[in-house]
Amino acid sequence: MKKLIATAIIGAGVLSASASVYAADKLEEVKARGVMKCGIHPGKAGFSTPDTKGNWTGLDVELCKAVAAAVFGDASKVEFITMNSRNRLTALVTDEIDMLARSTTFTATRDGLNGVDVTTPWFYDGQALMVKKELGVNSIEELDGATICTYPGTTSEKNINDYFESRGLSYKALIVEGSAESTAAYLANRCDAVTNDASALAADRQGMPDPSANVILPERISKEPLGAYVKQGNDEWRQVVTWTAMALIEAEEQGITQSNVDEKLKSTKPDVMRLLGTEGSLGKNFGLDDKWAYNAIKAVGNYGEIFDRNLGKDSALKFDRGLNNLYTKGGLLYAYPFR
Amino acid sequence: MNHQASIEKITGKPIEARAKKSTPLSFSRVVVWIKRNLFNTWLDSLVTLAIIALLCLLLPKALDWLFFSATFSGTSRADCAPGAACWIPIRQYMDYYIYGPFPESEQWRVNSAFAVGLFVFPLLFSQRIPQKWIVVYILVLPVVLWLLLKGGFIFEDISTSALGGLTLTFFLGIIAMCLSLPVAILLALGRRSQLPILRWACIGYIEIIRSVPVITFLFMASLVLQLFLPSGVSIDVLFRVLFVLIFVSAVYKAEIIRGAIQAVPKGQIEASYAMGCGYWKTMAYVVMPQALRNSVPALITNFIGLFKETTLVMILGLLEVMGAINATFHNAEWLGLHAEGPIVISAFFFIACFSIAQYGAHLERRIKRTKH
Numbered sequence: 001m002k003k004l005i006a007t008a009i010i011g012a013g014v015l016s017a018s019a020s021v022y023a024a025d026k027l028e029e030v031k032a033r034g035v036m037k038c039g040i041h042p043g044k045a046g047f048s049t050p051d052t053k054g055n056w057t058g059l060d061v062e063l064c065k066a067v068a069a070a071v072f073g074d075a076s077k078v079e080f081i082t083m084n085s086r087n088r089l090t091a092l093v094t095d096e097i098d099m100l101a102r103s104t105t106f107t108a109t110r111d112g113l114n115g116v117d118v119t120t121p122w123f124y125d126g127q128a129l130m131v132k133k134e135l136g137v138n139s140i141e142e143l144d145g146a147t148i149c150t151y152p153g154t155t156s157e158k159n160i161n162d163y164f165e166s167r168g169l170s171y172k173a174l175i176v177e178g179s180a181e182s183t184a185a186y187l188a189n190r191c192d193a194v195t196n197d198a199s200a201l202a203a204d205r206q207g208m209p210d211p212s213a214n215v216i217l218p219e220r221i222s223k224e225p226l227g228a229y230v231k232q233g234n235d236e237w238r239q240v241v242t243w244t245a246m247a248l249i250e251a252e253e254q255g256i257t258q259s260n261v262d263e264k265l266k267s268t269k270p271d272v273m274r275l276l277g278t279e280g281s282l283g284k285n286f287g288l289d290d291k292w293a294y295n296a297i298k299a300v301g302n303y304g305e306i307f308d309r310n311l312g313k314d315s316a317l318k319f320d321r322g323l324n325n326l327y328t329k330g331g332l333l334y335a336y337p338f339r
Numbered sequence: 340m341n342h343q344a345s346i347e348k349i350t351g352k353p354i355e356a357r358a359k360k361s362t363p364l365s366f367s368r369v370v371v372w373i374k375r376n377l378f379n380t381w382l383d384s385l386v387t388l389a390i391i392a393l394l395c396l397l398l399p400k401a402l403d404w405l406f407f408s409a410t411f412s413g414t415s416r417a418d419c420a421p422g423a424a425c426w427i428p429i430r431q432y433m434d435y436y437i438y439g440p441f442p443e444s445e446q447w448r449v450n451s452a453f454a455v456g457l458f459v460f461p462l463l464f465s466q467r468i469p470q471k472w473i474v475v476y477i478l479v480l481p482v483v484l485w486l487l488l489k490g491g492f493i494f495e496d497i498s499t500s501a502l503g504g505l506t507l508t509f510f511l512g513i514i515a516m517c518l519s520l521p522v523a524i525l526l527a528l529g530r531r532s533q534l535p536i537l538r539w540a541c542i543g544y545i546e547i548i549r550s551v552p553v554i555t556f557l558f559m560a561s562l563v564l565q566l567f568l569p570s571g572v573s574i575d576v577l578f579r580v581l582f583v584l585i586f587v588s589a590v591y592k593a594e595i596i597r598g599a600i601q602a603v604p605k606g607q608i609e610a611s612y613a614m615g616c617g618y619w620k621t622m623a624y625v626v627m628p629q630a631l632r633n634s635v636p637a638l639i640t641n642f643i644g645l646f647k648e649t650t651l652v653m654i655l656g657l658l659e660v661m662g663a664i665n666a667t668f669h670n671a672e673w674l675g676l677h678a679e680g681p682i683v684i685s686a687f688f689f690i691a692c693f694s695i696a697q698y699g700a701h702l703e704r705r706i707k708r709t710k711h
Contacts, residue, residue: 042658043666045674050666052431054440054503081500082656082666087561091656094565095573180677207675209421316416316671 026230026237027071027287030098035077038064039097042082045203046311046319047103047123056080059310060101062300063122063228063245067099070244070292075299089114092231099241100229103199115232119242122227124323124332126220127159128198130205133213135192140169140219147172149182149191155222156195163221179204193217197224202311202319211318218322239286247293250275250335251302253326258301261294275338282338293338303333405682416672428673429683436663436683439503445495449506452487456480456513470628478521481514489577499577504663505687511659512646515584519645520638522585523592528622530597541593548590554651556583561655580652588645595637599630632706639699643692660687 030036040048040060048058061080068078083091083102091097093115103125104110106118129148131137140163150157152175164171174191176182183204186194196204198216205211228245230238251257254272256264264272273279276297277290284290300306304326311319325331378384408423411430419425429436438446488510490496502510529541548556560579568574603626611621631638653662661684667673668680 039656042653042656042662043669045669045671049670050432050435050440050663051670052435053443054435054438079498079500082658082662084654084656086558086654087656090562090565094568096565096576203669203671203674206671207677209675316674 026098026234027240028236030071030237034072035079036064036068036071036099037079037081037097038067039083039088039091039100039102040064040080041102042084044103044199045206046199046315046317048080048101057310059123059306060103062306062310063101064099066248066296066300067241067244069295069299070240070247070288073289073291073295075295089116089229092116092229095231098230098237101227103226104229106225106227110229116229117232117234117238119228119230119238120245121225121332122245123199123225124220125197125199125224125226126323127156127195127222127224128201128220129193129195129217130186130201130214131193131217133215137215137217140217140221141167143171143193144169145171146192147174147190149174149176149185149194151176151178151182159222160195183207198322199311199319202317206317216320218320220323236287240288243286244292244296246335247275247296247338248300248303248306249326249333250338251293251297252304252333253328253335256297256302258297258299258305261297265294271338280339419676424679424682425676426679428667428670428676429679432664432667435504435667436660437505439506439658439663440501441497441503441506442501445497448487448494452484452506453509455483455487456509477517481517484510484514499575499657502577503658505660507652507657508646508649508659508661511580511584511649511652512642514581515588515645515649516642518581519585519589519592522589523596524627526589526593527596527600530593531600545590545593548587549594553583553587553648554654556587557651557654576655576657580655580657584645584648588641588648591641591644592638595634595641596630598637599634600626602633603629635699635702635706639695639702643695646692646695647688660684 038061040056040058043049044058044060046058047060048056051057064078064080065075069075071077081091081097083097083100088100088102088104089110092100099119100116101122103123105125106121110116111118129140129143131143137143148160148171150160150173157173157175160171160173174185176185179196179200182194182196185191187208194201194204198220201216205214205216208214228241230241250271251261254264254269254275256272256275261276265276265278267273267276267278270279274282276294277283277292281290283292286292289295301309304321307321307324308314311317312321321329321331323332325333327334377387404423406424408420410418410420410423410425410427413419413427415427416425418427438449441449486492486494488497488502488506489499526541526545529537530545532538532541557580560583561576564579565573607625608621611625616624649659650661652659658666664680664684668676
């Protein structure tokens with residue numbers, strides 16, 4: 001029954017999505033409205049949480065702000081709408097939101113079936129394992145024979161099994177209902193390691209009595225590229241969201257920060273000049289102002305700054321950059337050339 | 340006298356003795372009371388002792404965790420004492436819990452809305468104000484709340500995403516309550532109508548809506564409804580939620596009111612017709628005043644249920660007070676505080692619902708007084 005309803009909803013979504021191909025592009029619609037509507041998570045540490053004044057902060061939130069800055073030259077022209085995991089894609093299809101930055105994994109099914117399009121990865125998450133520092137373990141390989149806390153019926157259990165089996169390692173699974181319970185079991189020393197998506201483990205770790213006594217092992221045993229989705233058939237709008245994210249990654253590579261971006265306007269380096277719009281007309285090609293990337297960087301800083309502020313060394317979570325580092329530094333962040 | 344006799348029959352005590360409250364409390368009376376009520380038989384004594392032991396075991400620990408060792412002032416997580424509650428985030432976020440992301444410069448509108456909704460209510464029920472005004476108030480209140488909190492007319496428009504926290508809970512609860520009442524009255528009358536088509540339509544509506552969980556309708560409003568609308572047309576999520584809350588809770592109220600209508604003696608209705616009053620006059624002046632009065636306890640219960648049901652709008656991405664409190668505890672600074680949020684939510688709903696219940700009890704007492 002559930003499947004039937006889901007199919008009906010998705011089917012209707014695809015229908016209405018294909019119907020709107022002929023409508024004006026989302027970019028024009030957003031510009032005319034004067035405010036961009038961004039779907040976000042209603043509470044995920046480091047990605048989107050409200051501050052004491054009710055302003056949203058986090059890695060996903062800053063991507064929304066950057067897009068608003070690129071389109072309007074003003075990062076405040078964004079309206080945040082909280083979404084749950086069930087209505088998030090439908091909300092895009094029905095134009096309730098213009099973009100979805102809600103830690104949603106890019107998958108073939110979502111991109112292919114649901115009337116939505118992926119943009120570019122904004123955070124490389126993945127299932128990881130956390131152990132106590134005192135164990136002295138540095139990689140999963142050293143966990144042969146360990147007891148691992150996991151929860152039932154999810155892919156996480158299967159991922160662990162596949163990973164250990166393919167490497168000829170053995171483990172004992174302690175299956176605990178729910179993520180909070182599995183953290184509790186880990187804290188009570190009922191297992192040697194606990195597994196979850198790395199971003200969730202970082203949040204769990206921060207909630208422990210002594211966060212620094214636990215380490216998240218560097219291996220990722222599943223692929224969870226998270227990023228912004230847009231409605232299918234709005235190619236110009238998809239380009240704007242995609243290239244705004246890339247501009248922030250490129251800015252880090254070029255050493256442009258929120259504080260030095262004004263100085264960099266005087267730079268004579270061709271890559272920097274094209275990115276900041278002092279040479280060429282990359283912005284115009286996207287239907288934006290040539291200062292679009294400048295505005296985005298000025299508003300939120302480059303990717304590294306955003307990461308450090310919300311998840312990394314300047315935040316309480318102290319999340320390692322790992323895969324979320326520039327390709328030149330051993331990560332996966334690789335912006336296409338700005339030329 | 341008849342009434343008093345029946346009470347005596349039920350309680351087994353003369354009514355004068357029950358009313359006597361001002362007898363001075365003496366030690367011997369207390370001992371007698373304790374002996375009679377707590378240690379009457381050996382089983383009673385055992386249960387009493389067990390409960391006392393349990394309380395002695397749990398209460399000091401609970402109070403210690405909640406208050407004595409808890410942290411009330413400070414600025415960051417580091418200030419929290421380990422092993423006890425930490426109320427710092429609650430204090431820091433209190434404004435957010437009340438106003439949500441409502442624009443700061445416009446917060447007077449929220450305050451006025453709270454004032455109109457909460458303080459005028461009891462005033463209106465003082466005996467000096469005619470019942471006609473109560474009806475007017477119930478119908479005008481939703482409009483005033485909408486203007487104040489959502490905007491329109493002379494007030495600046497507030498985006499739906501700026502409504503949250505207590506403001507949103509209050510907005511949804513009161514508006515749904517006020518608007519579902521007239522719908523419920525019409526449904527109740529429709530179900531008892533002599534016109535078969537109207538009657539069957541009302542029965543069908545009531546039976547179908549009553550048999551499906553509210554959450555299903557909220558999901559439909561959130562996922563399905565939008566897909567049937569032409570591209571570019573969308574209904575504000577607030578409208579959709581209110582629509583569901585009003586038309587679902589009206590069904591339960593309709594059944595409460597129908598029961599109360601049926602309890603009005605048939606002779607009165609016949610007498611009213613005999614005097615030449617038409618259907619609407621009979622309903623408005625003879626049946627409804629009595630029926631609504633009799634249904635106050637059940638309607639209050641229904642309102643308490645509806646008020647708590649507003650938390651379900653979280654599934655549509657609206658952050659009412661419960662969603663707002665949950666969201667703040669995901670803030671990296673306050674991760675790991677699992678109990679404080681639910682405790683505050685429970686405390687808030689207890690205070691709100693208990694107050695409503697007490698107010699309902701007060702209404703009942705007053706109605707009883709005016710009856711004699």
